Amino acid sequence: MAITVSEHFKVGFSDFWSRKVRSLVTVIGIILGTMSVIVILSLMNGINKNTLKWMMERGGLSKITVRKNWSYENPGNVKEHFVWKELKLIRSLIPEAEYFNPQIQNWLRFSYGKKEFHTRMYGVVPDFTKIEEWDVESGRFISEFDIEQSNNVVVIGTTLRDELFGNKNPIGKIITMDRSRLIVIGVMQHRFMKNNDVVGNDNALAYMNRRAFMPISTMIHKGRAKDNISSFTVKAKSPEAALKLRDKLEAIILNLRHRERVFDVNSAKQQAEDMMKNQKVFQIVFFFISIISLLVGGIVIANIMLASIQERTREIGIRIAVGARRFDIFAQFLTQTILVTTIGGILGIAFGLSLLDVIGGYLEIELIAGLNVIIISLMVSAGVGFIFGIVPAIIASKLNPVKALRYE
Amino acid sequence: MKEIIKIAQLKKEYTMGKIKVPALNGINFNINKGEFVAIMGPSGSGKSTLMHILGCLDTATEGEYFLNAKNVSNLQKKNLATIRNKQIGFVFQTFNLLPNLNIQKNVELPLMYAGMSAKRREKIAKKVLADVGLSDRLRHKPAELSGGQRQRVAIARAIVNDPAIILADEPTGNLDTNSGNDILSIFSDLNAKGHTVIMVTHDPVVAKKAHRIIHIVDGLIQNGDNS
Structure with a gap:
C-alpha cells in the first residue's frame, strides 16, 4: 500500500487551486524573497564583471606597478627613488617581462597662445602604449629615437587637446611647458x-x-625633473605569470634597497582579487538579507499551514478513517507547502528577471541571471517550503483520528 | 457461520488529567460473516468507543479483538491503517465527505490510499456510484447534493474497497425519515449481497432493521451477548 509522489503533488495542487486567493497571499513573502535572491545574485555577478572590466580598461591583469611606499618610515634612510641606470639593471634581470615602463611625473602648466592648462606630465618610454593598452588616436606616440635624442615632443590627452586647441588639429603645434617648447606629436x-x-x-x-606624455629622457635631461624615478610598471606575459613576476621583482628591489620596503610592488591581478574579496563580504551580507526575507516568508507559511491544519482537522480524520497512514498525511501537507513555496519561487523568478531588466537599464550594467542563479533561487524557495513545512506536517500526521473526526 | 469479529474482555479507559474514566468495562461478543447487527445504547454508554475500536481508529486498554481471525489488539498504527483501508468501510452520521473534492474523487479516496492507479480508481468509483444511483452526479461537490445523496456517496466510499465489515455510526441521524429509509434499505441490500453491517444507533425503529441488537449500558452489554 503506497501512494506515489505524483499523487501527493496532484492532491497538493488541487488543495492549492481550491484555495487560490489564500495560496497567493501565503506566497507573497516567498515571491519577494526569491525575487531579492535572484536580483542580488545577478547584481553581484554584474558588478564583479564590471570591476574586472575596469581592471582590464586600466591596462589588464598582467600589469605590475612599482610605487613609493608612503607608509614606510625608511629607518635605514635608503634612496626612495630609482635612477635610470638602476632601472636598466632591473630590466635586464627580468627578461620574462613583456614590457617595461618607467615613469616620472610632474605637475606642470601648459600654455598655447593665451590658453592655459595645469596637469600632470608623464615621462615615459615607447612600451607605455603596450603596457597600458592605450595608444594614440592621431599622430604618433613617443619612439625609441625620441628617448635616445631626448626630443622635445609631447603627446596629449583628449581633454587637454580640447582645452588648448578646441576644434583645431593639434599635431605639429608647439606648446609651452614652463620655459620649454614642445611639439605636439600625438593625441591619446x-x-x-x-x-x-x-x-x-x-x-x-x-x-x-587630462594627462600629457613626453620621453622620459627629455624630462630628466631637459625638463625640471631630476634623475629621480619614483614609479614604473611592468607587464607579464599573463595574469598568472604576473603573480610570480611580482614576487621576483619585489625580491630584486628589496635587494637593491638593503631589505627596506621603500617600494610597493602591486600586481593588478592581486588587486582585482583583493577587490573581489572586499566585494564578496558585501555580497554575502546582501545574500543573507535576502535569505532572511525568505525565512520570514517561510515563517508566515508555517503559520498559515498550522492554521490550515486546524481548519482541516476533520478532513485529516476522514483521510485516516479511509486508510491514510500517518506518513501519507505528513507527505500530503509537506508536499503542499513545498508546492506553495515553489510556485512562489517561480513567480519570484519571473518578477525578479523583469526587475533585473529595469535595474540593469538604469545602471547601464549588463545583468543576466544565469541558469545557476535561477536553479539556486528555485532550490532555496523549495527548501524554505521543506524546512517550514515539516513541523506543520508532523503535527497533522500526529492527530488523533477519533478526536479529529469529532472536530467541529 | 464463520466468525468475522470476536471481542473478548474488551476494556477501554480514558485518562482525563489524573482521573481514569472507564468507557468499556470488559465486553464480549461475536459477529458472524454476513450478519446485520445494531449496537444500541444511550449517549455515554460507550457505543461510540466500541465503534472506534471495531473500526481500528482507536485501541483498547485491555482485552482482545479478532478481526477475520487475526488479533488486531496490538497492531502498529501503520498496520491499522491498512486494516481500515482494506477491511473496514465507515459511514458517519455527518457523512464526512471532503468538501473540496467532487463525489467521484471522494469515493476514489480509499482506493488512492490503497495505491491503485488513477485509471482503475475512476472505473471502480464510477461503478460503485452507479450502484447507489448517483451516476449523473460524478462531478458534483458534496455541498450540491441532498443529505440522502451525500450519505449514499459515503456508502459508496465505504464499500468501494470491498471491505469485510461496514461500520455505520447513526447513519440516519441527520436525515429525514424518507431518506433514512432509503439508506437503511441500501444497508439491507448490501447485507443481502453478503456484506457484514454493524450499525450504531439510539433509535429503536432503525435498530429493528438489523437481525440482532446488542444493547450497551455503562460500558457493559445487557443482552444479545452470545459469548
Missing part, C-alpha cells in the same frame, strides 16, 4: 567608462584624458 585615444557611483564624474576614467 579618448578613455571612457560609465561611472556607477552616485558621486563624481560620469566618466570613471576622466582623469586619464
Whole structure:
C-alpha cells in the first residue's frame, strides 16, 4: 500500500487551486524573497564583471606597478627613488617581462597662445602604449629615437587637446611647458567608462584624458625633473605569470634597497582579487538579507499551514478513517507547502528577471541571471517550503483520528 | 457461520488529567460473516468507543479483538491503517465527505490510499456510484447534493474497497425519515449481497432493521451477548 509522489503533488495542487486567493497571499513573502535572491545574485555577478572590466580598461591583469611606499618610515634612510641606470639593471634581470615602463611625473602648466592648462606630465618610454593598452588616436606616440635624442615632443590627452586647441588639429603645434617648447606629436585615444557611483564624474576614467606624455629622457635631461624615478610598471606575459613576476621583482628591489620596503610592488591581478574579496563580504551580507526575507516568508507559511491544519482537522480524520497512514498525511501537507513555496519561487523568478531588466537599464550594467542563479533561487524557495513545512506536517500526521473526526 | 469479529474482555479507559474514566468495562461478543447487527445504547454508554475500536481508529486498554481471525489488539498504527483501508468501510452520521473534492474523487479516496492507479480508481468509483444511483452526479461537490445523496456517496466510499465489515455510526441521524429509509434499505441490500453491517444507533425503529441488537449500558452489554 503506497501512494506515489505524483499523487501527493496532484492532491497538493488541487488543495492549492481550491484555495487560490489564500495560496497567493501565503506566497507573497516567498515571491519577494526569491525575487531579492535572484536580483542580488545577478547584481553581484554584474558588478564583479564590471570591476574586472575596469581592471582590464586600466591596462589588464598582467600589469605590475612599482610605487613609493608612503607608509614606510625608511629607518635605514635608503634612496626612495630609482635612477635610470638602476632601472636598466632591473630590466635586464627580468627578461620574462613583456614590457617595461618607467615613469616620472610632474605637475606642470601648459600654455598655447593665451590658453592655459595645469596637469600632470608623464615621462615615459615607447612600451607605455603596450603596457597600458592605450595608444594614440592621431599622430604618433613617443619612439625609441625620441628617448635616445631626448626630443622635445609631447603627446596629449583628449581633454587637454580640447582645452588648448578646441576644434583645431593639434599635431605639429608647439606648446609651452614652463620655459620649454614642445611639439605636439600625438593625441591619446579618448578613455571612457560609465561611472556607477552616485558621486563624481560620469566618466570613471576622466582623469586619464587630462594627462600629457613626453620621453622620459627629455624630462630628466631637459625638463625640471631630476634623475629621480619614483614609479614604473611592468607587464607579464599573463595574469598568472604576473603573480610570480611580482614576487621576483619585489625580491630584486628589496635587494637593491638593503631589505627596506621603500617600494610597493602591486600586481593588478592581486588587486582585482583583493577587490573581489572586499566585494564578496558585501555580497554575502546582501545574500543573507535576502535569505532572511525568505525565512520570514517561510515563517508566515508555517503559520498559515498550522492554521490550515486546524481548519482541516476533520478532513485529516476522514483521510485516516479511509486508510491514510500517518506518513501519507505528513507527505500530503509537506508536499503542499513545498508546492506553495515553489510556485512562489517561480513567480519570484519571473518578477525578479523583469526587475533585473529595469535595474540593469538604469545602471547601464549588463545583468543576466544565469541558469545557476535561477536553479539556486528555485532550490532555496523549495527548501524554505521543506524546512517550514515539516513541523506543520508532523503535527497533522500526529492527530488523533477519533478526536479529529469529532472536530467541529 | 464463520466468525468475522470476536471481542473478548474488551476494556477501554480514558485518562482525563489524573482521573481514569472507564468507557468499556470488559465486553464480549461475536459477529458472524454476513450478519446485520445494531449496537444500541444511550449517549455515554460507550457505543461510540466500541465503534472506534471495531473500526481500528482507536485501541483498547485491555482485552482482545479478532478481526477475520487475526488479533488486531496490538497492531502498529501503520498496520491499522491498512486494516481500515482494506477491511473496514465507515459511514458517519455527518457523512464526512471532503468538501473540496467532487463525489467521484471522494469515493476514489480509499482506493488512492490503497495505491491503485488513477485509471482503475475512476472505473471502480464510477461503478460503485452507479450502484447507489448517483451516476449523473460524478462531478458534483458534496455541498450540491441532498443529505440522502451525500450519505449514499459515503456508502459508496465505504464499500468501494470491498471491505469485510461496514461500520455505520447513526447513519440516519441527520436525515429525514424518507431518506433514512432509503439508506437503511441500501444497508439491507448490501447485507443481502453478503456484506457484514454493524450499525450504531439510539433509535429503536432503525435498530429493528438489523437481525440482532446488542444493547450497551455503562460500558457493559445487557443482552444479545452470545459469548
